[in-house]
Amino acid sequence: MDNSIRVKFDKIDRKILEILQANAKITNAQLSKDIGLSPAPTLERVKKLEQSGIIKSYHAKLDPEKIGLGVSTFVLVSLIGHNKGNIDAFMKEINQIEEVIECHHITGTGDFILKIIAKDITAYQKLMLEKVSEIKEVDSMQSMVILSTFKDSKVLPIPA
Amino acid sequence: MDNSIRVKFDKIDRKILEILQANAKITNAQLSKDIGLSPAPTLERVKKLEQSGIIKSYHAKLDPEKIGLGVSTFVLVSLIGHNKGNIDAFMKEINQIEEVIECHHITGTGDFILKIIAKDITAYQKLMLEKVSEIKEVDSMQSMVILSTFKDSKVLPIPA
């Protein structure tokens, strides 16, 4: 809960962050060459970025198709009530469903947008009917099936 | 372009994939303990998963707030024409904009959904007016500002 703490970092740190976002498996030696520093201070900077929470974690990115996940969707969800109790209850239920890989509270028409991933349309339908729709706080839902993904960058643009 | 190639993997591989999605920085020794194998075959399995393309890449996840990115949005975009030429032209323009970190072609009302990240509302507005709106294939847009993100799992549910 230590939100919006703006930790400071310089041009070199920014470069490190760009590189590690694109490729977390780079060796420290190579990273140090790319940023023009020797290995020791390079590693020290990376550690500081980790400790300060700027770097939160490291993840392997898989190919959904190759592990048998053929259907991805975004779902706009409206709740029946917009009070904190309902929202908390909804969140709690959503957290239990592993196929829901993202859940954002948004402005606009709906209240939430979910990203869901499933094996196929049949599995998706079953998931929606038996799990998501069953959450009693849910009023309406609107699904958008992803036909194809043109861009899925893991590199955030770091402001100057 | 070698889509939908279903590579096969067993229960141990699945466990490896789950672990590496959640934590790519685990040492091979620790990974081998977690899955109950010795280091050598463990590493061999990881390499095969990488070579087969099941594991596509590794990325550092940053804290957007701490690098000064305070505004994230989803944007529904409709194009003026739905032919391939227009879509290609749109994609090309979108790829140039680094603040657009995701772009998916979807079914339903709109044609595309984008995920955009910016420093603040002012920067977001400027970005939308000067870059995204300027793309001539764009007909209409509808923004959904993310108030908060409750779930952002990097772990895909791997079907049995």
Added chain:
DNA sequence: ATTTTGCGCCACATAATATTTTGAAATTTC
């Protein structure tokens, strides 16, 4: 202007870790 202080850097030494090799055991195939 000179000293002082502190930070960030490099180079080298050492520790940790990954990777290769070898061979044995289990499983599959014919």
Added chain:
DNA sequence: GAAATTTCAAAATATTATGTGGCGCAAAAT
């Protein structure tokens, strides 16, 4: 049921990360 293939473990080796000491530069103080 034997040969071939695959999968594994243990140990040796190579690579990489990490800790230490000292140097140099920049900013602050005198």
